[in-house]
Amino acid sequence: MITTETHVDVAVELRDVVREYGSKQARVRALDGVGIGFARGTWTAVMGPSGSGKSTLLHCAAGLERPTSGQVLLGDRELTAASERELTALRRKEIGFVFQSFNLVGSLTAEQNVALPLRLAGRTVSTKEVRAILSEVGLGERLRHRPRELSGGQQQRVAIARAMITRPSVLFADEPTGALDSRSARTVLGLLRSLADDSGQTIVMVTHDPAAAAxxxxxxxLSDGRIVDHLTRPSTRQVADRLAVLED
Incomplete structure (x- = not known):
C-alpha cells in the first residue's frame, strides 16, 4: 500500500526528496520532489523507464544515499539527520537489502552467509535461528553448501534469508529476479509474497518485469524523477501497458 495519509502506520516515508548528481551545467536531478509513504506489512513494486530514478529512490529510502534535500523517515527516525555511524547501525538492524547479483561471500557456506549480518552487528549468533530461517526459504538441506554449489535461485533465497535474519523493518529488493530463470523467479516471488502475507514484512522492490510487479x-x-502513477493489485497486462506508455 502506498499512502500519504498520516494515520496509516508507515514503515518508511520520503518527504519532498530531491537527489541531484554532478555540478553546474552537468547537474542531473534523479529525484524531483518525491513524497511517498510505504505502509507496514505491504509490498510495493517500483517501475519506470531507464533513468527514471527507481534505484535512486530505493537507495535514498534505505539510507544508502543521502538526498540533496528533503527528509527520509524510517518509522519515527529521520535518516537524513543521522550520522554515518547511526546510519550504519540502522541499516544493520532495521533494513534488509537484496540485490540482483546476490552478493554472497563465496568462501562461506549458506549458514555462514546468513549469520554474517549478526556477526557484523556484534550480536550473538543463534545457530537454531539461522537454520530456521534457511528452512523457511526452503534450504534446510543446503546449510553447508557454498554459493558455487547452489543454483541462482537458491543463492537468491540465501540472500533473502540473510536480509531477513535481523528481522528488518523494511526489506528493499533491487531487481531480485533479474538474474534468474523464470522458474527460480517464480519461487523467489512466491517467497516475497509469503513474507508480506504471513510475516507482515514491508517490502519495496525495484523491477523491470511486469509479471514480478504484479x-x-x-x-x-516513476518518470524523470517524479511519481506519475500507481496501481493497486494490477494484472501483468495492466502493468505492462502503463509501462509501455511511459517508455514510448
Missing part, C-alpha cells in the same frame, strides 16, 4: 500489492511508476 505480484506486489501496489505498483509505483
Amino acid at each position: 505480484r506486489a500489492d501496489s505498483v509505483l511508476f
Whole structure:
C-alpha cells in the first residue's frame, strides 16, 4: 500500500526528496520532489523507464544515499539527520537489502552467509535461528553448501534469508529476479509474497518485469524523477501497458 495519509502506520516515508548528481551545467536531478509513504506489512513494486530514478529512490529510502534535500523517515527516525555511524547501525538492524547479483561471500557456506549480518552487528549468533530461517526459504538441506554449489535461485533465497535474519523493518529488493530463470523467479516471488502475507514484512522492490510487479500489492511508476502513477493489485497486462506508455 502506498499512502500519504498520516494515520496509516508507515514503515518508511520520503518527504519532498530531491537527489541531484554532478555540478553546474552537468547537474542531473534523479529525484524531483518525491513524497511517498510505504505502509507496514505491504509490498510495493517500483517501475519506470531507464533513468527514471527507481534505484535512486530505493537507495535514498534505505539510507544508502543521502538526498540533496528533503527528509527520509524510517518509522519515527529521520535518516537524513543521522550520522554515518547511526546510519550504519540502522541499516544493520532495521533494513534488509537484496540485490540482483546476490552478493554472497563465496568462501562461506549458506549458514555462514546468513549469520554474517549478526556477526557484523556484534550480536550473538543463534545457530537454531539461522537454520530456521534457511528452512523457511526452503534450504534446510543446503546449510553447508557454498554459493558455487547452489543454483541462482537458491543463492537468491540465501540472500533473502540473510536480509531477513535481523528481522528488518523494511526489506528493499533491487531487481531480485533479474538474474534468474523464470522458474527460480517464480519461487523467489512466491517467497516475497509469503513474507508480506504471513510475516507482515514491508517490502519495496525495484523491477523491470511486469509479471514480478504484479505480484506486489501496489505498483509505483516513476518518470524523470517524479511519481506519475500507481496501481493497486494490477494484472501483468495492466502493468505492462502503463509501462509501455511511459517508455514510448
